[in-house]
Amino acid sequence: MRKKFRILVVDDEFSIRVSLGDLLRHDGYQVEVAESAEAALETLKTQSFDLMMVDIKMPGMDGLEMLKQVKENEPNATVVMMTAYGSIDSAVEAMKLGATDYVVKPFDPVRMEALINQVYENDLMQRERQVLRRQVRVCGCYGPMIGQSPPMMKLFELVEDVAATDSVVLILGESGTGKEVLARTIHEKSARANGLFVGVNLGAFTESIQESELFGYEKGAFTGANTAKKGLFEVASGGTLFLDEVGSASQKMQIDLLRVLQERKFRRVGGLIEQEMDFRVMAASNRDLEESVKDGSFRQDLYYRLNVVQIHIPTLRERREDIPVLAKHFLEVMRVRLGKKISTISPEAMECLVNYDWPGNVRELENAIERALVVGKSKWIVPEDLPIVMKQSFGGSADESLDAWERDYISRKLEQYEWNISRTAETLKIDRGTLYAKIKKYGLTSGDGSK
Amino acid sequence: MTLVSDRVVKIVPLGLSDAGLMMALAGELERTFPFSYRIGTDEKMPVDALDGMRGQYHATRILEHLVASDRTAFRILGVTSFDIFTPILQYIFGEAMLGGRAALVSTYRLGTVPFEGVVPCRHAVFVDRVIKEGIHELGHTFGLTHCDDHHCVMTASLTVGDIDEKSTQMCYYCQMAFKDELARAGIAQS
Numbered sequence: 001m002r003k004k005f006r007i008l009v010v011d012d013e014f015s016i017r018v019s020l021g022d023l024l025r026h027d028g029y030q031v032e033v034a035e036s037a038e039a040a041l042e043t044l045k046t047q048s049f050d051l052m053m054v055d056i057k058m059p060g061m062d063g064l065e066m067l068k069q070v071k072e073n074e075p076n077a078t079v080v081m082m083t084a085y086g087s088i089d090s091a092v093e094a095m096k097l098g099a100t101d102y103v104v105k106p107f108d109p110v111r112m113e114a115l116i117n118q119v120y121e122n123d124l125m126q127r128e129r130q131v132l133r134r135q136v137r138v139c140g141c142y143g144p145m146i147g148q149s150p151p152m153m154k155l156f157e158l159v160e161d162v163a164a165t166d167s168v169v170l171i172l173g174e175s176g177t178g179k180e181v182l183a184r185t186i187h188e189k190s191a192r193a194n195g196l197f198v199g200v201n202l203g204a205f206t207e208s209i210q211e212s213e214l215f216g217y218e219k220g221a222f223t224g225a226n227t228a229k230k231g232l233f234e235v236a237s238g239g240t241l242f243l244d245e246v247g248s249a250s251q252k253m254q255i256d257l258l259r260v261l262q263e264r265k266f267r268r269v270g271g272l273i274e275q276e277m278d279f280r281v282m283a284a285s286n287r288d289l290e291e292s293v294k295d296g297s298f299r300q301d302l303y304y305r306l307n308v309v310q311i312h313i314p315t316l317r318e319r320r321e322d323i324p325v326l327a328k329h330f331l332e333v334m335r336v337r338l339g340k341k342i343s344t345i346s347p348e349a350m351e352c353l354v355n356y357d358w359p360g361n362v363r364e365l366e367n368a369i370e371r372a373l374v375v376g377k378s379k380w381i382v383p384e385d386l387p388i389v390m391k392q393s394f395g396g397s398a399d400e401s402l403d404a405w406e407r408d409y410i411s412r413k414l415e416q417y418e419w420n421i422s423r424t425a426e427t428l429k430i431d432r433g434t435l436y437a438k439i440k441k442y443g444l445t446s447g448d449g450s451k
Numbered sequence: 452m453t454l455v456s457d458r459v460v461k462i463v464p465l466g467l468s469d470a471g472l473m474m475a476l477a478g479e480l481e482r483t484f485p486f487s488y489r490i491g492t493d494e495k496m497p498v499d500a501l502d503g504m505r506g507q508y509h510a511t512r513i514l515e516h517l518v519a520s521d522r523t524a525f526r527i528l529g530v531t532s533f534d535i536f537t538p539i540l541q542y543i544f545g546e547a548m549l550g551g552r553a554a555l556v557s558t559y560r561l562g563t564v565p566f567e568g569v570v571p572c573r574h575a576v577f578v579d580r581v582i583k584e585g586i587h588e589l590g591h592t593f594g595l596t597h598c599d600d601h602h603c604v605m606t607a608s609l610t611v612g613d614i615d616e617k618s619t620q621m622c623y624y625c626q627m628a629f630k631d632e633l634a635r636a637g638i639a640q641s
């Protein structure tokens with residue numbers, strides 16, 4: 001039950017596809033099989049994998065040729081070659097072409113396990129590094145909850161009521177609507193205001209660090225645990241624990257959370273002393289959790305525990321009347337921070353802002369104002385200072401703005417997935433060839449020069 | 452855990468007659484999986500499962516044979532004294548249909564001292580290993596996959612040393628997954 005790790009097995013021999021597929025499924029991996037290199041490459045157009053296990057000798061295109069093509073498209077792909085006894089030469093050739101390793105069929109179980117674990121752990125480490133980078137980047141706060149529209153007035157009333165209780169709160173809303181800001185606001189108005197507000201993004205968590213991060217651990221609980229460490233449950237003691245992107249919690253994490261919420265007690269990893277749970281839980285999600293319960297990816301029992309009080313934050317386009325006051329607020333804050341003289345927004349620019357649809361909600365608005373202050377050359381913000389997509393609602397050629405919108409969108413997705421072509425293509429729902437073509441067309445390059 | 456007595460798990464000895472071992476196995480299985488257990492009579496190994504080149508029996512074929520041999524049993528656990536394999540691995544201790552009805556354990560490689568290939572171990576250690584692998588393989592038929600907890604019975608064991616290190620118990624997560632599976636299958640524990 002451990003892994004969201006996807007493996008592609010490519011072998012012309014039926015019995016190998018079946019037995020290797022079964023073996024990996026028993027380990028909890030998600031497995032796809034292909035009976036030829038051609039079929040595998042076809043599959044790779046629409047799906048991406050964390051590991052490919054490819055037979056070297058196959059009729060038609062052989063494993064080495066497939067390896068070459070895979071590596072051309074995706075230099076970071078992890079490919080392990082499989083060979084029969086006596087064809088070690090081609091295995092060596094494969095290593096030169098960039099294969100991660102090779103194994104001789106039938107596998108020695110011990111060697112096989114070590115190999116897969118190593119690949120899996122490398123992948124985890126890479127993801128963890130990405131998580132750290134992402135956390136640093138995302139931590140910007142986007143201001144307190146601001147608005148005078150009817151939906152916001154209702155929301156503020158609810159916040160007052162909820163702050164007076166100690167119930168579990170589930171906050172739903174599109175990304176960028178300010179779920180964490182709302183949680184913080186409730187915390188600060190509650191009786192736990194003197195305790196800490198501990199926010200943790202479960203979407204950015206990988207499984208190996210989850211358990212020890214949340215529960216803490218005793219010295220010697222596992223290799224590398226040289227000292228005892230407090231977990232977030234303890235750090236949040238007396239305060240509030242905010243679980244962001246709770247819909248992305250792994251199955252294991254869901255069980256952990258359910259257990260703590262049910263028993264109201266927890267123990268450090270490797271520890272014997274039970275501690276009382278003394279924190280309020282708030283959770284947030286930008287997905288429809290009820291949908292996730294239906295498709296089985298989210299536990300129903302946990303959903304009931306979290307869904308005691310539900311708060312829905314409206315999108316920015318549902319409260320357009322708040323846009324001017326929000327825009328002015330961000331302008332005030334950022335003008336000081338950036339040391340700029342610009343102090344107003346022109347009526348034309350404001351019209352663009354109010355008419356735009358804001359898929360990224362308040363956070364996107366904040367970014368747009370910041371950008372306008374950085375690039376702006378006149379005494380107030382004019383439409384030219386705004387991203388082209390926003391001017392679309394005001395004027396300009398539709399084609400041009402569509403291109404700009406696409407360029408902007410793709411570039412953001414690429415950044416989000418650290419320029420992992422497969423994953424980005426997957427979320428954009430286009431194949432990797434198309435993505436490469438777009439990158440070329442728009443002249444996109446990775447900002448930090450890595451990869 | 453209370454017993455779900457109308458679900459029968461059949462234990463089938465294949466080319467092995469050791470009533471004591473079967474009884475011990477059934478007793479321990481019942482503590483983990485709350486069903487009724489019936490020990491069948493000793494059966495011969497299916498001839499078509501033997502791979503002459505490898506001198507081992509093809510585990511998947513034996514599982515298919517077990518499923519076909521009994522259409523009513525809730526689960527079927529074969530226990531054989533012969534060496535078994537799947538095409539991708541040199542050897543295995545057992546095999547099961549993930550989320551299916553049949554599981555199989557081979558005692559062939561379970562009777563030696565770790566790292567001392569040929570030195571026989573104490574009988575109690577041997578019995579303990581058969582029990583752990585029996586629970587493990589039967590666990591797979593309830594959809595449980597391998598567990599990272601090295602003490603959990605659902606951790607993958609590649610050597611007899613690995614088996615000795617784990618317990619006969621499922622960890623908390625695997626127990627939850629098992630209960631979830633029972634609930635999904637609509638089996639109430641009365």
Ligand SMILES: [Zn+2]
Nearest residue numbers: 026587591607
């Ligand atoms: Zn297993």
Ligand SMILES: [Zn+2]
Nearest residue numbers: 598603622625
């Ligand atoms: Zn377990």
